Every structure is written in C-alpha cells, then in structure tokens.
Amino acid sequence: MSSRFTLKDHFRESRLINGRLLVAALISILVFSVVIVRLVVLQVFEYEHFDSLSNRNRVDIEPLPPQRGLIYDRNGLLIAENIPTFSLEMVPEKVADVEATLNELSKLLALTDEDIADFQDRLKRHRRFQQVVIRQRLTEAEVARFSANRYRFPGVDIQGRLIRHYPQGNLFAHAVGYVGRINERELQIIDQQDYKGTQQIGKTGVEKEYEELLHGEVGYRQVETNVQGRIVRELMSVSSHSGDDLFLNLDINLQRVASESLTDFNGSVVAMDPRSGGVLALVSKPDFDPNLFVSGISSKDYAELRDSPERPLYDRALRGSYPPGSTLKPFVALAGLELGVVTEHSKTYCPGWYTLPGHDHRYRCWKHHGHGMMDMNDAVAQSCDVYFYDLAHTLGIDRLHQFLDLFGFGHETGIDIPSESSGLSPSREWKRASRNQAWFPGETLISGIGQGFNQTTPIQLAHATSTLAMRGVMQEPQVVRASRKAGQSEMELRGSERVNSLPMQDSQHWEAVVDSMVEVIHGERGTARHVGKDMPFKVAGKTGTAQVFGIAQDEKYDAETLERKLHDHALFIAFAPADKPEFVVAVVVENGGSGSKTAAPIARKMMIEYFGLELDEPQPDQ
Amino acid sequence: MNHSLISDRPQRQSWQPGRLFQLLHIDTMLLFGLLLLLGVGLMMLYSAGGQDSGLIIRQLVRLGVAMGAMLVVAQIHPDRMRDSAYWLYAFGLILLAAVLLFGHEGKGAQRWLNLGFFRFQPSEIIKLAVPILVAAFLAERPLPPSAFRILMSLALIGLPAFLIAKQPDLGTAILIASSGLIVLFLAGISWKLIIGFLSACAAAAPVLWYFMHDYQRRRVLTFLNPENDPLGAGYHIIQSKIAIGSGGTFGQGWLQGTQSHLEFLPERSTDFIFAVIAEEFGLAGAALLLCLYLLIAGRGLFIASQAQSSFSRLLAGSISITFLVYVFVNVGMVTGLLPVVGVPLPLVSYGGTSMVTLLAGFGILMSIHTHRRMMSP
Numbered sequence: 001m002s003s004r005f006t007l008k009d010h011f012r013e014s015r016l017i018n019g020r021l022l023v024a025a026l027i028s029i030l031v032f033s034v035v036i037v038r039l040v041v042l043q044v045f046e047y048e049h050f051d052s053l054s055n056r057n058r059v060d061i062e063p064l065p066p067q068r069g070l071i072y073d074r075n076g077l078l079i080a081e082n083i084p085t086f087s088l089e090m091v092p093e094k095v096a097d098v099e100a101t102l103n104e105l106s107k108l109l110a111l112t113d114e115d116i117a118d119f120q121d122r123l124k125r126h127r128r129f130q131q132v133v134i135r136q137r138l139t140e141a142e143v144a145r146f147s148a149n150r151y152r153f154p155g156v157d158i159q160g161r162l163i164r165h166y167p168q169g170n171l172f173a174h175a176v177g178y179v180g181r182i183n184e185r186e187l188q189i190i191d192q193q194d195y196k197g198t199q200q201i202g203k204t205g206v207e208k209e210y211e212e213l214l215h216g217e218v219g220y221r222q223v224e225t226n227v228q229g230r231i232v233r234e235l236m237s238v239s240s241h242s243g244d245d246l247f248l249n250l251d252i253n254l255q256r257v258a259s260e261s262l263t264d265f266n267g268s269v270v271a272m273d274p275r276s277g278g279v280l281a282l283v284s285k286p287d288f289d290p291n292l293f294v295s296g297i298s299s300k301d302y303a304e305l306r307d308s309p310e311r312p313l314y315d316r317a318l319r320g321s322y323p324p325g326s327t328l329k330p331f332v333a334l335a336g337l338e339l340g341v342v343t344e345h346s347k348t349y350c351p352g353w354y355t356l357p358g359h360d361h362r363y364r365c366w367k368h369h370g371h372g373m374m375d376m377n378d379a380v381a382q383s384c385d386v387y388f389y390d391l392a393h394t395l396g397i398d399r400l401h402q403f404l405d406l407f408g409f410g411h412e413t414g415i416d417i418p419s420e421s422s423g424l425s426p427s428r429e430w431k432r433a434s435r436n437q438a439w440f441p442g443e444t445l446i447s448g449i450g451q452g453f454n455q456t457t458p459i460q461l462a463h464a465t466s467t468l469a470m471r472g473v474m475q476e477p478q479v480v481r482a483s484r485k486a487g488q489s490e491m492e493l494r495g496s497e498r499v500n501s502l503p504m505q506d507s508q509h510w511e512a513v514v515d516s517m518v519e520v521i522h523g524e525r526g527t528a529r530h531v532g533k534d535m536p537f538k539v540a541g542k543t544g545t546a547q548v549f550g551i552a553q554d555e556k557y558d559a560e561t562l563e564r565k566l567h568d569h570a571l572f573i574a575f576a577p578a579d580k581p582e583f584v585v586a587v588v589v590e591n592g593g594s595g596s597k598t599a600a601p602i603a604r605k606m607m608i609e610y611f612g613l614e615l616d617e618p619q620p621d622q
Numbered sequence: 623m624n625h626s627l628i629s630d631r632p633q634r635q636s637w638q639p640g641r642l643f644q645l646l647h648i649d650t651m652l653l654f655g656l657l658l659l660l661g662v663g664l665m666m667l668y669s670a671g672g673q674d675s676g677l678i679i680r681q682l683v684r685l686g687v688a689m690g691a692m693l694v695v696a697q698i699h700p701d702r703m704r705d706s707a708y709w710l711y712a713f714g715l716i717l718l719a720a721v722l723l724f725g726h727e728g729k730g731a732q733r734w735l736n737l738g739f740f741r742f743q744p745s746e747i748i749k750l751a752v753p754i755l756v757a758a759f760l761a762e763r764p765l766p767p768s769a770f771r772i773l774m775s776l777a778l779i780g781l782p783a784f785l786i787a788k789q790p791d792l793g794t795a796i797l798i799a800s801s802g803l804i805v806l807f808l809a810g811i812s813w814k815l816i817i818g819f820l821s822a823c824a825a826a827a828p829v830l831w832y833f834m835h836d837y838q839r840r841r842v843l844t845f846l847n848p849e850n851d852p853l854g855a856g857y858h859i860i861q862s863k864i865a866i867g868s869g870g871t872f873g874q875g876w877l878q879g880t881q882s883h884l885e886f887l888p889e890r891s892t893d894f895i896f897a898v899i900a901e902e903f904g905l906a907g908a909a910l911l912l913c914l915y916l917l918i919a920g921r922g923l924f925i926a927s928q929a930q931s932s933f934s935r936l937l938a939g940s941i942s943i944t945f946l947v948y949v950f951v952n953v954g955m956v957t958g959l960l961p962v963v964g965v966p967l968p969l970v971s972y973g974g975t976s977m978v979t980l981l982a983g984f985g986i987l988m989s990i991h992t993h994r995r996m997m998s999p
Contacts (some may be wrong), residue, residue: 011766011934016810017935018927021640024808024939028946032916035950036909039959042867043905050867054881456808 036080054072061195062223062231065217067162067486069243071176071206073252074280080207082162085295086138088146091132092123094155101153102134108149109142116294117392121521122181131159133199136295152591164200164207164294171255174315174419175282175375175479176248177205178290178298194218202317203293206246206479209418213483216243223254242486249278249481253264258283259610261602267589268316269571270462271606274537274584277475277495279415281585281606282459284316318420321587322454323543326383326595327451327573328404328511330468333376336391339511344512347375350386356393356441363389363445366543366545380516383543385449392448397439400447402471406502407464414476415459416494423460426453451547465573469540469581471510472502514540518578528572530605534615537577543595544571567591572599578608583610645755647681647696647992649925652984655918656969662899662911663970669785669877670890671899671972677891681972688981691712695985699993700934703986707758710779711751717744718785722796732837744796753944757936764993765932766810775806790835791868791961793951801944808939809932842961858894858959866900866908866957873904891972896956912953915968922984925949925991934990941983948980 035131042050071080088109095101102119103113111134119134138146143158164179166172179200182190187202195201196218202208209358219240220470224232258269262285292301299581305313314320336342352370353362365371367384371378377385392400404410408427422590426447428439446452459477467474475495482491504510517540521532527543546569570592575584585603592598608615643650663682664678664685671677699791721744756775767775779802787795808818831839874880879901882890890898901910922942929935945968952967955958966973968980 009764013932014935016765017808017932020808020810021923021927021935021939024804024943027918028919028943029916032951035953035957035959036912037901039866039905039908042863042957043908044871046867047870049863051870055862056870183898374842433900486634488813 002079005354005362010138014325024463034112037360048216060220064219064221064237064240065161065197065199066218066240067201067242068164068179068200069210069214069216069483069486070245071214072245072247073250073255074248074249075251075277077165077252079168079176079248079250079252081165081167083165084160085136085163086143086158086160087136087295088134088138088142088156089159090134090156092155093129095098096209096378097156097406098123101156104152105134105156108145109135109138111458113609114298118298122296129187131157133296136163141306145318153554154231158381161199166290166294168252168255169330170287170289171252171259172205173248173287173290174284174317174350175205175255175279176290177207177561178293179198180205180293180296182235192462200294205417205421206248207415210244210480210483214243214246217241220286222563244483244485246480247482247484247491249273249276250479254281254606254609257281257605258602259287261451261605265589265592265598266316267587267592267600268320268458269588269602270317270458270586271610272462272466272477272584274466274469274473274475274581277478277481278481279459279462279477280583280610282317282417282479284314284318284320286310286312288312289587303353316577316588316590317584318415319457320588320590321421321423321457322569322590323452323454323546324409324456324461325449325546325569325571326450327461327542327544327571328409328448328456329383329388329452330397330517330542331378331404331407331409332388332391332400332448332450333380333466333516334468334509334513335395336376336506337506337512338403339395339399341394342535344377344508345375347373348379348384348387348390350374350384351384354389356445356446359441360364363442376512376523377516377519380513380542381519381526384522388448390437391446392444393441394445396450397426397428397444397447398511400444407458407467408460408474409454409464409466410459413457413459413463415463417477418479420459421457423457424453424455450544459585461571461588462584465575465586466581466584467502468510468513469575469584471507471514474500474502514578515543517574521574527596528574531574531600531604535576536611536613539574539576539607540581541574541576541600544573545593546571562592567593570590570595570598572596572603574600576601583607636818644992645691646693646994647988649921649988650694652918652921652925652988652991654983655914655921656984659918659969660913662914663895665876666895666899666902666970667972668750668954669879670882673877684977686798687927688978691978692981692985692988695982696988696990696992698985700929700931700937700986700990703754703937703989704918704933707751707755708782709753710747711782714744714751715782715785717783720744722785722788724781740913742977745782745786745789745791748786749794749798749801749979750983752779752782752803753805753937753940754986755961756802757933759942760805760809761931761933761936763974766812767806772806772815775802780802785844790838791964792838795966796963797944797948797965798950800947801940804943804947805936805939807935858888858962861899862894863958865897865900869901869904869908873900873902873907874999876902876964878902886987893966893971894956895971896967899970900956912949915946915949919943922987925987929996930994938987938990943988945980945983 068082070078073079080462090101092098102111102116106116119132122132133427138158146158166178167178176247180203181199182201190201194215198215198218202211202214203336207214217240218287219238221237222235224235258271258281262269262283268285269281270279271284288305321622337344350365350371352368353364355362367377368385371382371384371386374384374387378384404425410423412420412422425601426443431437431439443452447454479494480494483492484491518538520526520528520543521539521541522529528541531541548566548568568591570589572587572595573585575581585606587602589598589600591601627800637960642651664681667681668678721734725798753777759775759778760771779799783799786798861881865973868881879898881887881897882898887894887897896908899911919942922938922945926935926942929938948965948968951960951963951965955962955965966976969977
C-alpha cells in the first residue's frame with residue numbers, strides 16, 4: 001500500500017508528524033517543569049514545615065514516670081510500697097476506631113462490661129496522647145495472649161507499671177491515706193509536665209501532704225517510632241528520679257494495738273511523743289482498705305464505703321468533733337490557778353447540784369448525792385462537776401475561752417496531714433456571729449465541764465495533753481519524722497521548728513494540775529485507778545464522758561444499734577511518766593459509755609505496748 | 623538489501639562493540655539511559671525495601687526477563703509488528719474478557735490471570751497493542767486521518783480502556799487511552815478537534831463521576847483535600863508529601879530517609895518509591911531523575927523523528943510520550959498534584975509485569991531505529 005504514496009506525500013507526512021513530535025516534546029518538558037516546580041515548593045519553600053512534621057512523625061517523647069517514694073514506720077517497716085503490675089492501655093489518638101478495637105479486645109481478653117464502662121469513663125477525662133487504662137492487673141496468661149496478637153491492635157499496648165501497695169492494709173488507711181487516679185481538679189493544680197506518665201497522685205493523708213516529696217522527678221526518653229507507634233529504637237533518655245522515702249513517727253505496733261483494742265467501736269486513738277510532737281499512733285475506726293483506691297475503686301465498692309452509716313472514710317482522728325467532756329477539766333483547773341481565781345487548796349462544796357445566783361435551775365453533778373468538800377485535786381480526780389461549774393462561773397466565758405485558746409482548742413493543730421478540722425471552743429463573739437444570740441451564763445457552766453458547744457478533735461485532745469505534759473512546751477503534731485532522697489543514706493529530719501512556750505506565772509500551777517491528774521490514776525478515789533495498776537511510773541490522766549444529744553436525721557439505725565448509738569462517747573487522755581513525760585495518748589470511743597470503762601483501758605494497752613511493759617490485761621474496777 | 627552492507631563488511635577488522643550492538647539491533651544510547659535508570663531504581667528499591675537483598679534479587683530476575691523481552695522485540699522488524707497489530711489487539715481483548723470472567727483478585731481489583739506458573743496481567747499486552755494498532759490503522763491512509771478513521775481509532779482505544787477501567791484499574795486505563803490518543807495527536811488531527819475534544823472531556827467529568835466506583839470517588843475527594851481524612855484515605859498523600867518535603871534540597875542521604883524506614887510511608891517499594899528518592903536525595907536527586915526520564919524519552923522522540931515510515935514514527939512517538947505520561951501520573955500522584963491512581967514509577971518501582979511491557983516498548987523503539995534502510999552505502 002505504502003508504495004502507492006509519492007515521495008512528496010511521505011515528506012509531507014514526516015514533516016507533519018515531526019512537527020507534532022516537537023509539540024509533544026515541548027508539552028512534556030512543560031509538564032515536567034510543573035512537576036519540578038512542585039518539588040521546589042515542597043522541598044525548598046515548605047521544607048521547614050515538612051521537616052518538623054517528619055520529626056514529629058518519628059520522634060516520640062516518652063515520659064519515664066518516677067518511682068514513688070516508699071513510706072516506713074518508725075521501726076523501718078514498710079507501710080507503702082510499689083509493686084509491678086501489667087495493665088492494658090490504649091492511646092486513643094493512635095487508634096482509628098476505638099469501639100471496634102474494644103470489641104476485638106473483649107473477645108481476646110474477656111473484658112467485662114464494667115471494664116468497658118470504666119474505660120469509657122476514663123476516656124472522657126484523659127489527657128491527649130496519654131495512655132488510658134483498659135484493664136489493670138493482667139494475669140501472665142493474659143499478657144501472653146495479648147502479646148501474640150499485639151500486631152492487630154495499633155495504639156494498644158501492655159504497660160508494666162509500678163502501682164502503690166499498702167501491705168498493712170487497713171491499719172494506716174486514714175493516717176497514710178492512699179493514692180488514686182489523677183482527677184480533673186488535680187489536673188488543674190499539678191504541673192502537667194511533671195506528671196506525664198504518672199497515673200496516681202496522693203489523695204489523702206501523708207500521701208497527699210507529702211505528694212511533692214514522694215512523687216519524684218519525671219524522666220524522658222526520646223524514641224523513634226514507626227507509624228503504628230511501636231518503638232524502633234531509643235534516641236536518648238533522661239532518667240527519672242525516684243521520690244523521697246518517708247520515715248514516719250507512727251509505729252505499726254502501737255497502731256495495731258490501738259486499732260485492735262477499739263474492737264468494734266467507732267472511735268479514734270492518737271498517741272504522741274510530747275518531747276518531739278511526733279505522732280506515734282493515729283487511728284480512726286472504722287477503717288477501710290486503701291488498696292481499693294489505688295487502681296481506681298469500683299463504683300460499687302465506693303458506694304458501699306460512702307453510704308455506710310458508720311462512715312469508714314471519715315477520719316475521726318483529725319475531723320471527728322466530740323465534746324471533750326471532763327477531759328477539759330484539767331485545762332479549766334489550770335485556767336483557775338493561772339488567773340488567780342482559785343488556789344490549789346481552795347475548796348468548793350458539792351451537794352450534787354449547782355445553781356446560778358438568782359436562778360433556781362439546778363445544774364447537776366454526775367454524782368447525784370454530791371461529792372462534799374472538794375479542792376482542785378479532788379475535783380479533777382473525782383471529776384466533780386459542781387467544782388467546775390463554780391470555777392467556770394467565776395472565770396466567765398471570756399477568760400475561759402481565752403485560756404483554752406492557748407492550748408489550741410478551737411484551732412487546727414497544724415499536724416502534717418490535710419483536712420484537719422478546727423473543733424470549736426465557744427465564745428460570746430462566736431455565738432453572736434454564728435447564731436446571732438447572746439451568751440447565757442448557764443452556757444459558761446456547761447462549757448466548764450467540756451459539754452455544750454465544745455467540740456474537740458482527738459488530735460486536738462492529744463496535742464493539748466502533750467502541751468500540758470510538757471508544762472507548756474507546745475509542738476505541732478508531726479506524722480513524718482524524716483525523709484530520705486532516693487539512693488542516699490542520710491535522712492533529713494522533718495518537723496516544724498515552731499515550738500511555742502506557754503508562759504505561766506507560777507510553774508507550780510503545772511505541777512498542781514499534773515498531780516491532780518496523777519490522782520485520777522493512782523488516787524484512792526480516782527476515776528481510772530485500773531490504768532495505773534502495777535505501772536513502774538506515775539501516770540497522769542483524765543476520763544471524760546461526752547453526752548450524745550441526738551441522732552442526725554439522715555442516719556438510719558436499727559433498734560439495737562440505735563440503743564447503742566444513744567450511749568455517751570467515752571474519752572480518756574493520759575501521759576506517762578507524769579514527771580518526765582514520754583508518751584501521750586488520747587482516746588475517743590464513740591458511744592463507749594464511760595471514759596473510765598471503755599476508753600481508759602485502751603490507753604493502758606497503748607502504754608504497755610509503748611514502754612514494753614509486761615503487765616496483765618487491765619481490769620476496770622467497779 | 624542494505625543489510626548486507628553491514629554484514630558484508632570485511633571480517634578482519636578489530637573488535638568493535640558498537641557493531642555487535644547494531645547486529646543485535648540495540649540502540650546504545652537508549653540502552654545506556656535505561657541501564658542508568660534501572661541502576662538508580664535498584665539502589666532506591668534497596669533502600670525503600672528495608673535493605674532486603676531478597677527483594678533486589680527478585681527484581682533482578684524480573685529485570686533479566688524484561689531485558690530478554692526487549693532484546694527479542696528489538697529483533698522483530700517494525701513491518702511485522704504492523705502486520706500482526708490486529709491479532710495482538712484481538713488476543714489482548716480476549717484475555718481482558720477472560721480476566722473479567724476468571725481473573726484473580728488482588729487488592730480488591732481483578733487484574734490477574736493465573737497461567738499456573740505465572741500470574742499475568744492482560745492489560746500489559748493491551749498497553750502495547752493499542753498504540754501499535756492505532757498507528758498501523760492510521761498509517762494505512764494518508765495523514766492527517768479522516769473523521770471516520772478518527773472515530774474508528776477512538777473506538778479501538780475506548781473498548782479496552784473501558785474493560786480495564788471496569789476491573790477496576792483506572793490508572794492503567796488512563797495510560798492505555800493516552801497511548802492511543804497520543805498516536806492520534808501525532809497523526810496530525812486538527813487543533814480544532816483537539817480543543818473540542820478537551821472541552822468535551824471537561825463537560826463529561828460530571829458524567830464520569832456518576833459512573834465512578836466509590837473508592838475512585840473517595841480518591842478524588844481526598845485528593846482535593848487530603849487533610850480531611852488523615853488516618854484513612856488521605857494518609858498516603860500526607861505521608862508522601864512529608865517524606866518529599868523533609869528531603870529538602872539535597873536529601874537525607876541514601877538509606878537515611880526516616881519516613882520510609884520507619885514505615886510511615888505506605889507502598890514505598892512500589893507506587894510511592896519516588897517519595898523515597900525525593901526524601902533521600904532531595905530536590906537535586908528528584909530533578910536529576912526526572913531529567914533522566916526526559917532524556918530517555920527524548921532519545922525515543924529522536925528515534926521517532928528518524929523513523930522511515932509513518933507507522934514507525936507514530937508508534938515510536940507514542941511509546942516515548944506514553945513513557946513520560948507514566949512518569950507524570952506517578953510523580954504527580956506522589957507529589958499530590960494528581961489523584962491517587964495506582965501507577966508505578968516506570969522501571970523503578972518493584973513489580974514485574976509492567977517492567978516487561980515497558981522494556982518491550984523500548985525494544986520496539988530499538989527495532990524501529992536499527993531496522994532502518996540505509997540510504998547510502
């Protein structure tokens with residue numbers, strides 16, 4: 001066919017095609033130029049942008065959470081430690097479909113509905129690009145099963161973590177407290193940088209107060225990751241610094257004795273070393289297992305604790321407010337001496353009641369037949385109410401309030417544990433301000449025997465008793481004795497240097513009151529004679545009984561419990577040896593009946609334990 | 623014939639490699655360019671594949687097969703190609719139909735035909751059959767072609783392109799259509815028609831949209847705004863742009879690209895290998911590579927211009943320009959200029975069939991160039 005074409009046709013076609021070839025070549029060059037311009041834009045003009053993107057792509061900064069400091073009791077026994085656990089965690093930002101992933105994980109690890117509900121809950125308040133726990137405390141079998149299937153779950157991984165553990169269980173539930181998951185409010189307060197990778201924060205007690213020391217310093221690890229977020233290699237790391245270890249003044253043995261001797265009563269026992277202000281025992285019952293809170297308490301467990309009428313979460317030692325009852329009497333007596341209202345030997349007659357001048361209302365003594373002639377020593381030893389009605393009346397509420405103020409009644413003690421309550425030492429101003437009412441003279445009488453408006457916390461009682469024992473040397477109660485930096489051997493002593501001295505015009509006043517308190521224990525007619533039986537030294541103490549006025553409306557008790565709940569609170573304060581005090585104890589037994597029968601034996605057991613005495617069980621004599 | 627002028631030269635002359643290449647119908651300049659490109663390709667594959675020598679060996683085997691195909695095709699006289707154009711085309715169409723009926727699915731698309739020992743993509747035969755047939759068909763009559771011939775050509779191009787788009791393999795369908803359309807363009811159809819055709823294409827876009835598969839529409843949409851779906855469909859483009867952009871002017875260095883080695887870049891050995899090159903060798907390396915492509919295609923265009931028949935000119939021109947279209951579609955996709963259509967970077971991406979076809983195409987160019995009748999002794 002082609003042979004039919006002329007040469008001229010062939011040239012014409014060649015020219016035509018070659019022309020088009022040239023056009024095609026030019027278009028190609030043009031198009032490729034566009035591509036190169038595109039590359040110039042990407043690689044030159046937008047280089048910085050993409051370079052930073054690529055760095056973000058591959059370099060992941062991983063926090064290395066510090067190890068939380070350990071907590072020891074005064075003998076070096078562990079109260080709070082860290083134990084390794086494996087937990088299944090997810091970084092939701094790295095998971096394409098959280099729902100689907102959870103479904104798959106459920107099949108693999110049999111997640112319960114509660115696990116998933118809890119996870120959803122945590123998911124709502126998690127920090128961006130931080131792990132969210134799906135399941136805590138995996139078994140080894142579960143770890144193995146997930147590891148084999150890990151490739152299917154980008155963004156999900158197993159984390160070996162150290163979590164807090166309290167080997168003493170309930171024993172330090174209130175004093176040492178517990179750690180728990182960081183909540184939204186805490187998130188606002190903490191330095192987020194410092195808490196990267198940290199899941200737990202001190203919630204109560206020592207764990208909360210000393211959070212800063214215990215937490216330590218976060219470290220970092222720069223790692224190269226692939227697109228699935230798996231670490232390819234470590235680029236550099238700054239190691240974390242473990243938190244400081246804490247050594248407490250608390251003594252496990254005393255703590256245990258206190259806890260056990262309260263039996264099934266609600267109440268509180270506080271013991272202190274008056275010389276240092278060190279708190280040796282701090283018990284509030286009922287208690288709870290702080291380990292429940294560590295990895296997020298289940299809502300069921302929490303509801304149970306929260307809604308229990310016994311209020312186990314309530315720290316009675318620091319927050320429980322009780323009328324001090326007769327335990328206030330030594331302080332009122334001291335006020336009388338110091339303000340020159342009475343002397344050691346001035347006497348008051350107790351017919352069994354007291355009336356204010358011009359009134360015929362009889363304020364009764366607990367001993368209806370009356371105590372007869374009472375000097376201060378007798379009045380404290382036998383806890384004569386009439387003597388103190390008279391004394392309080394003579395003092396007047398203003399002076400009484402002012403004096404009790406010195407011993408810290410109505411004020412926080414400054415103990416190194418948060419959420420202490422201040423109690424209440426009533427005054428005219430207080431009544432006017434809070435109730436808009438005038439003060440009645442009768443109320444002064446009631447205040448003089450520690451009833452009425454008076455509210456005292458067990459730690460306050462112990463603190464005031466300690467001040468009395470030390471003849472005016474006042475030290476803030478201190479739970480933590482010392483701290484120790486990780487990896488170092490020397491300890492740093494903790495405790496406030498704020499030592500106050502209460503000046504008395506005559507130091508003999510101290511001795512007179514202490515003597516009267518010794519009489520309580522060792523006197524023939526003392527209200528707590530059984531406490532001092534066979535003791536190798538003199539003990540000073542005071543019983544107290546606080547009236548229970550009513551039951552709050554929202555508290556529900558069955559008939560039997562109700563009867564018990566109407567019993568008076570039993571109180572007891574003591575220190576020993578009386579002349580050279582080393583040990584102070586304050587006991588409050590809710591609905592314990594009488595201070596002598598219920599509270600005092602507990603104090604004796606504490607002293608036996610503290611001084612290492614070998615004595616029989618105390619027998620409350622009738 | 624003038625062949626004797628070559629073979630009848632005195633035998634006792636000193637050994638000349640050029641003469642041997644001519645004897646084997648090899649164009650040395652083209653061969654040199656291709657070898658350079660293939661060398662760069664292997665180097666990049668080594669890096670992109672995570673320095674897996676097994677991968678390189680498998681690629682080398684394919685390369686051997688493809689080189690063999692090129693050599694074989696180079697021996698075939700262009701006239702034979704022209705004569706067998708219809709048969710080749712018909713054979714390709716039958717295989718395409720077979721794929722639609724019995725084909726194996728891979729990555730959600732039916733492209734493969736399993737011949738027992740060999741998995742085979744019939745679309746590769748069509749890639750060569752379409753330009754050969756259209757060139758042969760148009761060269762039968764004086765150029766520029768008549769309206770009837772243009773319409774016939776469009777039908778010949780459209781049928782296989784449609785079948786392949788149905789597989790669905792949009793990228794290959796586009797390449798095949800453009801290889802045929804380029805022949806039409808080279809054959810001198812009037813500019814009025816070209817402009818008219820382009821306007822018609824623009825008008826047809828909405829219609830095309832209607833017929834697109836969901837995955838194709840998604841690709842178009844994510845192309846328009848990849849950031850919308852960074853973990854899903856837009857992920858490829860975003861990661862590829864990061865890899866390219868972070869390469870800068872001179873790159874991170876061979877084997878040093880973090881995006882590819884840390885598995886951020888998907889399909890880095892195949893469709894997205896250009897991003898690895900741009901990351902590791904920067905703008906300089908990427909531009910040089912594009913220039914190498916242009917030079918190879920330029921040699922092809924030169925061969926086309928020197929060809930001795932209209933059929934040869936059209937075919938050689940189409941093969942050369944299609945080669946560039948190939949590069950452009952791939953690089954355009956990787957740099958985010960064009961939608962993501964699965965087209966490998968020719969002669970560099972890992973993969974077998976397309977390499978055989980491509981080198982066979984260059985075999986055609988060599989055949990056209992070395993089978994010229996010498997005009998002067």
